[in-house]
Amino acid sequence: MQNKYEVYEESSVKEYWIIHPDEKTFMKYTLGDTGHYxxxxLPTFGDIGHYSCIAGFHHGT
Known part of the structure; x- marks a missing residue:
């Protein structure tokens, strides 16, 4: 995971997600103005997330 984090950040990937279905966890990393994620x-049950990389996409947990 650390390697992907560094490669994505260096490549200016705007947003990436880490999803653990068994643990029912989700983390979103968004590239900031500084060039760092x-x-x-950590969302909790019932939260609704909005994601800038896919217009109109949202997720309810």
Whole structure:
């Protein structure tokens, strides 16, 4: 995961997600103005997320 984080950040990938279905966890990393990723807070059940990389896409947990 660390390698992908670094490669994606260096390649200016705007957003990436890490999803663990068994653990029912989701983390979103968004590339900030500084060129570094900002992690999302860990969502809780019932949260609705909005994702800038796919217009109109949202996810309810």
């Amino acid at each position: 900002q992690p999302s807070r």
